[in-house]
Amino acid sequence: MSKGVDVNLENVWIKFGDFVAVRDANVDIKGGEFFSFLGPSGCGKTTILRAVSGFLEPSDGTVRIGGKDMAGIGPNKRPTALIFQNLALFPLMKVWENITFSLEVKGVSKADRRKRADELLDMIALPDQGDKLPSELSGGQKQRVAIARALCAEPDVLLLDEPLSALDLKLRQHMRTELREIQQRVGITFIYITHDQGEALTMSDNVAVMRAGVVDQIANGHSIYNDPATPFVASFVGENNVFRGKIKSIEGEMALINTNRSGELLARIATAARGKLKVGDPAMMFIRPEACNIAADTAPAPNRLTAMVKHEEFEGQIYNVFLEGAEGKEIKMSLVNIGQHRQSAEGDNLTLEYVPDQAVVLPVGELASE
Amino acid sequence: MKAENFLLKFILIAYLVVFFGYLLGPLIVMSITAFNSPAFPKMAPWECLTFEWFDVLARDQRILSGIQNSVIVGIGTVFLSVIMGLAGALVLTQIWPKLRATYYTIVIAPILIPGVVLGISTLVFWDRINIMLGFSSGSFLHNGIFLTILGQSTFIASYCMLVFIARLQRFDTGLTEAALDLGATNVQAFRKILLPFMKPAIGSAAVLAFLASFENYNTTTFTFGKFPTLTIELAQKVRYGINPSISSLAFIIIVLTVVGALVHEIYRRRQQLALANGAPVAAVTGGFQLPKFFRGNPAAVILVLMALGGFSTIWFAQVYNPTECKVDVREQKRLIQGERIKAIRQKQLEQQQQKLLKGPDVFGGSKTQPPAAAGDVPQSPGKGAFGNVFDPGNLDKTAPQATPEKPVQSPGKGAFGNVFDPKNLDKASPQGN
Ligand SMILES: Nc1ncnc2c1ncn2[C@@H]1O[C@H](COP(=O)(O)OP(=O)(O)OP(=O)(O)O)[C@@H](O)[C@H]1O
């Protein structure tokens, strides 16, 4: 199979009339990488993908595939294949004809096409289903046919637009692993779009988080989760407790925040914010629910806060504990289920504690609504 | 309550009977007249079962060439209208959204313009073009077929476009994009994705276009030139009086329509059945298995029986010979006429005797009454006054070209003498000569 090639977006702007759908995007995707765009609905993910596949030209900036400027090159001339949000299988063609459509338009003989189709059908674990119509397949099977059809074109870059969004949870999880496996096998560049952070984090080498046409952060899943670049990323990816306040002191990577309602708390300054925060600046501090724990020692400390348990939810592997701190500040804590039956603590006053390294400080910014 | 229900049901049934009678009655009457022997199409009194009108039809050169012209025009119109309609519908999906409503109004307008206007304007327009190009008056721009196809297509293309728009609205443009993305050129995407999707609509539009073209009169009447279509021929014929061969043509058209509709319906039902059962279409389209479809559909059974009836009549026509019946009917009529003549003579005799008894002045007054003299018959036909001269037996000698059946064909107004007028004979069955 062909080796994947780099895809670069340089200062790409995309406008629909006066509406700016993508604002100054700079994204570098390395060859053979599984790269995801993550963002809420309507943030411009599909728009970026359409610019890469050639269905629309950027209003400004350059799209490069394999180092080559793609301006003026139509979708049928680009080394990309797109798996559409709704799959777009050809309803009147049989499965095998769907898969080998890219060969048919090149004039490959029917016998050769059939042979190639059978190979690909084997690969997607759908042998002997080639003579069915797409309408006679299940959702997951259609999904795999769409992937096979795109792979049959032997693209250097495979673009996937939320291909799993229509599937149920179990199948989605199964297809995630399968997609990742396929990607590793064929070794081409995958650009994957999703608004499901679980998908983005589990499958991707790198993730770009988008907010309303702006790319907020590009990093691997670990960094996105633990070291968010903006309050939006911190609140959109995973769950977070947000504390607003002012910076009281800075010491190396760590900062002491004078929060509005929960006293003075210690946290690490996010990598993206280093050198941008001064003492006295307003700031936002984020503590993940799973970073919190019940403190054995109740003495006040800059990594402890007190709150009353409002109610608890049992979710299988974790307990979600909803607490109310000073002045009605809502705090969420997740405790791992370690087997013993946990005594419900509703109404109790607890002291929480966290590892300061797991809390991050960022300059004030927009949060993800939700 | 029960009585009310009954009444309601009765009204409903009565309504249905009236409704279907209104719809189908004329067709049935017309079909029956095609098999009755009188030369003027009529259902009652039933005289003799005959197939000669089909023969007459088959030998009518004008009707035949009319059909031929209609088919040529129809095929031409189908081609032109389907292509223009498809192009028009495609433009509608591509055009700048703000222009869409305006564009739609413009291309749909020909349906609203009277056909007569379209006919005249087609004629005038192409005449102008002809003059502008400096062609002679006999050029193809004046050709009846050419003009008729163009004239009809102006509005039939709009019909086709409506069919295509309806189908296109259900087309997922993502499919075209997918094809392009997989390396197809625009032409390939059109040919391999959009065209197959439009195929059923193209079929419907073609049938619609052909039927609309075949039955068109008011546009064609201005454009046909030297190539009258079937509708034009029929209209011209009706002006000079008709005979049941037109009924037989109608019957053939009805049978063809019924058979066509039936075949289409069977095909459609089978496909639905196949999809409903989840079987692949290919599995059901092969092999013959109708019973299930018939069980739930008495109308289909009736239609099949009607179609079978049509075919068996054709077969029967080869075997059955109505001459004997006709001779019988003629004989009967002659007897009845003879009786009547006798009665009238009796009366006249009595009157004369009375007059003779009353005197000559009374005789003069009786001049106003139609005299019984044989020479006066042509002036007063239709009143049953004729002499022995018109004995049907003599006719064979006076009109040797006419087939023996002729006298029986048009006793339409009960006026035997009228029929024997040689002029009328020619009109009633010009093909016979
Ligand atoms: N052809 C267009 N004309 C005008 N605006 C458009 C067009 N296509 C997209 N937009 C706008 O651009 C923005 C981004 O759209 P896009 O389809 O990229 O969203 P998305 O991130 O893919 O969302 P989703 O997750 O719901 O698919 C939206 O606000 C949308 O309304």
Ligand SMILES: [Mg+2]
């Ligand atoms: Mg999208």
